[in-house]
Amino acid sequence: MKIQFERVGFGEQATEMFHIGKLFFEDVEAVYEPADDARLHIKVTVTADEAMRTITAEVLLTDRDTGAVHKSRHERAIGARDEGHKRAVKRSVGYGLLQVLREYTGIEQAWGTLTGVRPTKLMHNLMMKHGMEHCKQVLRDEYLVTEPKVELLSGIAERQLKVIPDLFRLDREVSIYIGIPFCPTKCAYCTFPAYDIRGNNGSVEAFLEGLHYEIREMGRWMREADVTITTIYWGGGTPTSITADQMDALFNTMQEAFPAMEGVRELTVEAGRPDTITEDKINVMKKWKVDRISINPQSFTQATLDTIGRHHTVTETLDKFKLSREMGMNNINMDLIIGLPNEGMTELQRTLDQTAELLPESLTVHTLSFKRASRMTKNKDDYEVAERDEITDMIRTTAEWTERHGYVPYYMYRQKNILGNQENVGYSLVGYESLYNILMMEERQTIIGLGCGAVSKVLFPKVEHEDGYEQRIERFPNPKEPAVYNKAYKEYIVKKISLLDEAYGRVTTGQS
Numbered sequence: 001m002k003i004q005f006e007r008v009g010f011g012e013q014a015t016e017m018f019h020i021g022k023l024f025f026e027d028v029e030a031v032y033e034p035a036d037d038a039r040l041h042i043k044v045t046v047t048a049d050e051a052m053r054t055i056t057a058e059v060l061l062t063d064r065d066t067g068a069v070h071k072s073r074h075e076r077a078i079g080a081r082d083e084g085h086k087r088a089v090k091r092s093v094g095y096g097l098l099q100v101l102r103e104y105t106g107i108e109q110a111w112g113t114l115t116g117v118r119p120t121k122l123m124h125n126l127m128m129k130h131g132m133e134h135c136k137q138v139l140r141d142e143y144l145v146t147e148p149k150v151e152l153l154s155g156i157a158e159r160q161l162k163v164i165p166d167l168f169r170l171d172r173e174v175s176i177y178i179g180i181p182f183c184p185t186k187c188a189y190c191t192f193p194a195y196d197i198r199g200n201n202g203s204v205e206a207f208l209e210g211l212h213y214e215i216r217e218m219g220r221w222m223r224e225a226d227v228t229i230t231t232i233y234w235g236g237g238t239p240t241s242i243t244a245d246q247m248d249a250l251f252n253t254m255q256e257a258f259p260a261m262e263g264v265r266e267l268t269v270e271a272g273r274p275d276t277i278t279e280d281k282i283n284v285m286k287k288w289k290v291d292r293i294s295i296n297p298q299s300f301t302q303a304t305l306d307t308i309g310r311h312h313t314v315t316e317t318l319d320k321f322k323l324s325r326e327m328g329m330n331n332i333n334m335d336l337i338i339g340l341p342n343e344g345m346t347e348l349q350r351t352l353d354q355t356a357e358l359l360p361e362s363l364t365v366h367t368l369s370f371k372r373a374s375r376m377t378k379n380k381d382d383y384e385v386a387e388r389d390e391i392t393d394m395i396r397t398t399a400e401w402t403e404r405h406g407y408v409p410y411y412m413y414r415q416k417n418i419l420g421n422q423e424n425v426g427y428s429l430v431g432y433e434s435l436y437n438i439l440m441m442e443e444r445q446t447i448i449g450l451g452c453g454a455v456s457k458v459l460f461p462k463v464e465h466e467d468g469y470e471q472r473i474e475r476f477p478n479p480k481e482p483a484v485y486n487k488a489y490k491e492y493i494v495k496k497i498s499l500l501d502e503a504y505g506r507v508t509t510g511q512s
């Protein structure tokens with residue numbers, strides 16, 4: 001759909017207009033100059049009153065083919081923290097646009113004008129200042145969020161505070177992410193740093209040398225800075241792609257280098273691909289007291305696994321789940337994806353029926369997202385995926401299924417290009433919530449990433465003000481490719497330590 005936007009008054013808001021437009025149409029081409037071939041013309045007029053207390057956005061949509069016209073008018077007070085009124089302009093333009101596009105297309109947007117990745121973060125920020133009922137009302141009135149999503153957000157925020165009561169007081173602790181970038185083969189939808197491990201042992205060894213070094217250096221920094229660890233998460237890739245001995249050696253280095261390991265609240269290993277799980281590796285994980293593992297079926301339909309190139313069988317998932325259980329793993333997560341190619345309600349039902357027989361302690365339900373770099377997106381026409389309404393039904397069915405089986409939602413996030421503009425939700429049986437997932441998603445604590453493709457997120461001290469607080473968050477990504485990492489890990493750790501020193505108010509040497 002080609003849309004010509006005409007902007008009158010102050011406030012450019014081109015990005016906001018584009019993002020709201022994208023919620024309604026698969027392919028949006030937005031232009032800001034006159035264009036006769038644009039089917040929709042949307043005029044956005046933004047004005048302020050003389051005292052600069054309120055912003056008004058008027059939106060007029062005209063379909064040039066049918067002559068249909070839709071209008072909206074939205075007035076919003078300018079808040080104390082609305083620097084240069086930008087936030088009020090952005091919100092009123094978003095609100096007005098959503099209203100006219102909703103009328104024009106007949107499509108309800110469950111998340112209203114919220115286009116960000118972390119709506120729960122907004123919920124927590126509101127909850128710091130107001131009671132729950134008021135927060136819910138703000139979501140409905142100011143962001144046009146629908147009732148099921150308001151309930152989802154409020155339920156998750158409350159659950160998170162039960163699970164981590166000190167969620168907002170974890171400044172002197174960090175969580176650690178260890179990125180191991182290898183997999184047995186590459187799945188079609190994957191954009192993670194995941195390199196085929198076959199015949200690659202030379203680069204695996206070189207990579208592990210760097211990772212051991214990073215673990216030791218970071219351990220030294222944490223001891224010097226008097227910082228302890230809340231949670232540790234091994235992800236990737238598939239960490240269990242490396243051998244049992246290689247895993248054992250890494251755990252050993254962690255134990256020697258990291259401070260106060262006995263106080264770590266959770267240690268997770270994303271075993272992910274069932275074809276990498278062996279008795280030896282489970283024994284190693286038990287030896288080092290791994291609390292939680294993931295075994296990810298994604299779907300229990302074999303034809304789907306073949307289409308997405310996962311190169312393992314449904315039977316293998318069931319066998320490895322059983323093996324892990326028998327060997328005493330009592331906190332297992334499973335990832336499922338809704339909307340995989342050629343999957344509809346029948347395939348989803350099969351996956352849920354099979355999951356009911358296993359009853360893992362937690363389930364992370366993703367909705368397929370067409371990420372730019374994946375093989376699936378590059379060959380989009382080769383993959384048939386369900387329509388928006390069916391996706392919505394599948395998500396609803398899954399949510400109802402989880403409720404019937406005793407799971408509660410405890411974290412969520414949204415992505416760009418996610419089918420049907422939906423969300424990814426983590427469910428768990430009560431008491432089996434992943435603390436790392438909550439901490440990583442809510443950005444209330446520094447996460448230090450070590451290894452390939454690991455992204456550190458460093459939180460600076462809070463600056464309090466009358467509306468709450470602001471906090472600088474710096475991302476620091478490690479190289480994604482093992483070859484680059486192997487050459488540069490020493491430089492990266494020096495830079496990372498300098499950044500951490502700055503955030504923790506220490507004089508930096510980067511490295512001793």
Ligand code: SF4
Binds near residue numbers: 183191194236
């Ligand atoms: S198992 Fe996970 S990380 Fe590995 S290729 Fe598949 S989606 Fe990517």
